[in-house]
Amino acid sequence: MSTRLASGGRFLNRATVQNFVFNGKRLRGFAGDTLASALLANDQMMVARSFKYHRPRGIVAAGPEEPNALFNMGRGARFEPNQRATTTALFEGLECESQNHWPSLEFDIGALNSLAAHVLPAGFYYKTFIHPRAFWKHVFEPIIRHSAGLGKAPQDRDADRYEHLYAFADVLIAGGGIAGLQAACVAGESGARVLLLEQTLHWGGRAVNDGAQIDGAPAQDWIAAALAKLTALPNVTLRLGTTVSGVYDHGYVLANEHVGETTPGDGRPKQRLWRIRAGQIITATGAIERPLSFAGNDVPGVMLAASLRDYLHDYAVSPGDRTVVVTNNDDAYLTAIALKEAGLSVPLIVDARRTLTGPLPQRARDLGIRVEAGWAIAAVKGTRRVTGVSLCMQAGEGGVIEEIACDAVAMSGGWSPVVHLWSHCGGKLLWNPEQAHFHPDPARPPLGADGKGFVRAAGAANGQSQNACADADHAARAALAHLGQTARTDLTLPVLEHPTQAAMAPVWVMPQGANQKLRAKMWLDYQNDVKVSDVQLAAREGYVSVEHTKRYTTLGMATDQGKLSNINGLAVLADSLNEEIPQVGTTTFRPPYTPITLGTLAGEARGEIFQPLRRSPMHEWHSDQGAYFEPVGHWRRPYCYPRGAENHADAVKREVLNTRNALGLLDASTLGKIIVKGPDAGRFLDMLYTGVMSTLPVGKCRYGLMCNENGFLSDDGVVARLDEQTFLCHTTSGGADRIHGWMEDWLQCEWWDWQVFTANLTEQYAQIAVVGPKARTLLERLGGVDVSKEALPFMGWVEGTLGGFPVRIFRISFSGELSYEIAVPAGHGRALWDKLHAEGADLGAMPYGTEALHVMRAEKGFIMIGDETDGTVIPQDLGMSWAISKKKPDYLGKRGQERPHMTDPDRWQLVGLETLDGSVIPDGAYAVAPGSNANGQRHTEGRVTSTYFSPTLGRGIAMGLIRRGPERMGQIVDFPTTTGTTVQARIVDPVFYDKEGAKQNV
């Protein structure tokens, strides 16, 4: 059985017992345990069910490559599926349960799939469930969906929080093993800003458990000394529990730090996302051991040899009392020796190699361990845990020579460098046939903007595990040289010694001539249940590109992303195709290296602040008044201000009528305000707007239209000339940032020699529209500025002190009423707003919202960007040729507007629409014409663009674009609705109210 040894365990603190719950069972572990080691210490060999066949599965590995031990963890708002036990630190009160089974882990109905495995090979679903057609959605797919998936879906909003941290480093080192530490020492002691990140909670990597010696002493001594040195360096930052997840272009790196994961609810973020910009990146990410492909290699109790050794050394856990070791290399002997030295039984080492030459096999034999060369495992016995193995010759077809009872199998198929970070941004790989692995090709690194490599690999990640110190030293010096920094030359290179290992021999299938029956029991991808026979089937059916094989079989697509399975699968594919492994190639390595929660990636941006929230200076006031807000870009603007029992429609009606009859106040602060300044400002605006702005006198305003290159209307607004070289361009609220970007685009990319500067001052000014017949009265009460018709005529502006406030007053109107827009520095916005309300109370001053604004402008036939325009409308369609200069040689969009389709008289053009029955045409309705087109679609001849109930007129009004509309005044057009009725409307002039402008020009 799997037990905790009485002593040992270098990561354990036996003084602190930690209680946890697995599948309802109360279990105990120690501080320092991972969830995986604690489960093994409690003899939990079977911990999971596989994805497809629901096979019993146990813990295979000790790190992020673990494919099986994934749990539903926590509960309620801290419930998280698919937590990997091998990378989860144990904590007091941890609760978890196994996944993907019903009703229980031990008895799982889904395991019936396993019985039918022979009719469920790779891709079976592409070949069946085709008839009858409706069955896919209603019968087959629901069954597949339900049996797939792993963990349960969380139910609640996440109770934890996550934060992002921005960091900059000259040299970022991923991995705190011997290579990472050595690279950090060289770079750090040379003065570079170094960031060293290690995914586990311990420094030193594999060196200690691999029996390495440095400078003649145990590796642990050198690790401690190196850490002491690095900790003392102010230019070096060290972090444990931080996984480098992805490398992106230009040295951008993401890393994921575990912060408060073991102390839920203590207020700290659960995880912290490091967003790093690094000059050079050194990946010292080590290597991952590969499984061997023999029948039954997925039975609980079959583990990676080095992982088994780790559990023994680090956590004093012995997964079995009798462990058979099976290998194709010398490294696994270290496990056998460690087990033996711990007093455990190792009945046999099965070595697929024919001849064993190294000292390690000899040492094993010296310890009394039986070693059989050229042998293989024919099959593992047992279902829910290993009970024994049957043995055969590797060179044969699986004829059983002997059977041995055991309760664990330690397997080693060689090592694969962790090349993910190297590859994310395009680093290429080389195949090393001796080690049977891919390693980074130094000649083809990921390239930075300077055309040079910005990632370097070091140590085992570079295929240089025996030579890690020197390799890391070299990488660090090369990185410094690239950065133009000088590496210290007075540092001594540590001497690293490993137990001598003889050459490994690649073994991809065990035994070599295994028949189909055995191959159908050899697992490559444990989690996704992909077997050797599946890859061979894919090859047989022509899915021979490695990407096809992957997608057809799902090899390597599980949550471990093929860390254990990819190379073995590739080798089987290459063998099936009679090709060499490097010719087959690898699939693409994609971020993240290990999965990151979406919450971590989203960070603090949640709820109210999930996007930047822009508030006008009067926002609080609106909120206090119970305004109903609508989002406009990142702003939230009052849509209306309902009073008492009013619904929104009633409130809008009141606001419109009050403004038309007395006095309305609008918070127009969100209006875009862009300053355009410089000797060429006028020339620039003449290109930007369809009209002429350069002739605008100082002190005057002019309405202008902006189009894109295709001629389509993109924004509108009033331009005021502040002085000879300065214009203030008002844009729509939603368009301010876009238009500012548009201006800069032209200035920086096309007209870079023009002397113009722009600044977006939208937030620097609060703006209040004072609108209605009593607007002038109110301003006169405040005093300080002459706002008479003569002093401040329509389309003029003045600067002054109004009621003590420094203001700029624009006499412009979007409602057809007498209207002043008052701009004040934002800090005065709220005070002026309050003062206007106080002084205007007896004049009937009331705030109005965006909907009243829209209704009033529609009553006047004023267009609204986004309503009358949609990116396909040119000013000429809107009857706005008057705003287009005929004299200018050019403006943005002019050429576009000359294209044949733009001058087609059949274009849909702006008109007013008056329903015959006074009702309101539904939003978005189309006017139909007789007949259908060649695709069977009804002919249309126009559409409604703005449609409202007009409180002023007491009836529905609308604007719309109708084919040859202005020529068809008085005609009736039909608007079918989506409910099957038809609304009829008469084509009329779009100005419904005060055509003469009498109310505005007072």
Add this chain to the structure above:
Amino acid sequence: MRRYSAFAIAREALRYHQGWERAWRAPEPKSSYDVIIIGGGGHGLATAYYLGRNFGITNIAIIEKGWLGGGNTGRNTTIIRSNYLQDPSAAIYEKSRSLYETLSQDLNYNVMFSPRGVMMLAQTHHEVRGYQRTAHANALQGVATEFISPQRVKELCPILNIDGPRYPVLGALWQARGGTARHDAVAWGYARACSDMGMDILQQCEVTAVRRENGQVTGVDTTRGSINCKKLGIVVAGHSGQVAEMAGFRLPVESLALQALVSEPIKPCMDVVVMANTVHGYMSQSDKGEMVIGGGTDGFNNYTQRGSFHHIEETLRALVETFPMISRLKMLRQWGGIVDMTGDRSPIISRTPLGNCFINCGWGTGGFKAIPGSGWAMAELIANGTPGALAAEFGMDRFRQGRFIDESVAAGVAH
């Protein structure tokens, strides 16, 4: 071609599946074909398939420089819908959607078309009006959509947070017969059917030159030799500009990286496809249980097939806010594809300056859903030399004419 069926699987199971034949043949190139299609993605394969099925033209080579379906066909988020605003778009996407309905049966290959329903959330009043407009347009176009209430949105997708503090859901445009399909299977299914009709699928065969004479294409040079043809179809998505350059003409397209990602798989919790354009994100759950998430395009042109983190971040912020329960799911894998974007974000199915050369490109961020319809229309164009009704408006001279088919109008970012 041996037909696929449950019976065939059972029979093969008895012999450890040793008897399955190749899904498509791997022939050597012939010296000449009636039609060469450059591009072995979904659109290219579908073009070949409908040339054979609808026009009896089967002496065809489909030339692919990498592996079949390795471009955007194998990189997208598999959404199928036809709730487009403009008439030409609605026509071709609805044709495509309706072909998807029976594609598994037509190809004898389960492409897993699942009409689970697609909803596009309206989260501003402006968006409400936009989608109401689309619903009106769809009603006249024969596309079954409806504008639904927030309550109905919540019923259809319980994990959706309709009361978010920033952009509460005000309604949605709902297409019940929209859905998803298995993207790889679409390419493989078409490839198998094409191969069965006698067409040659040439993988690992990169076109290096387009040979021309008197304004006509005579053939192509490839890494597997020169091949002659009577007609040429260019269907290469992100690399359209490069192939067109070989053929001596320019295209109004630019190539951008578009990103997507998947979460780790979980048990079923979301039966519909949700697109949220105001906050920039869309999501569905695959049959395997992964949440499939689409992001935006990078703001600069490139061919890297990978993307920056910033778009992923923006998308995930939006989706964690829209679906709060996904916060504790983990991103498994992110990737990118190169999309070819036209000025009006609508495709090009067009004649070219070369009389016997035709091009199909510009599907931008929304090409997967269009594969069958696009192939259908392109086949018609190649066979007849003139576009049929479906492709009539998608000629590239529309940019000279100013006759844009602008879908960004109502669809916002993603389509």
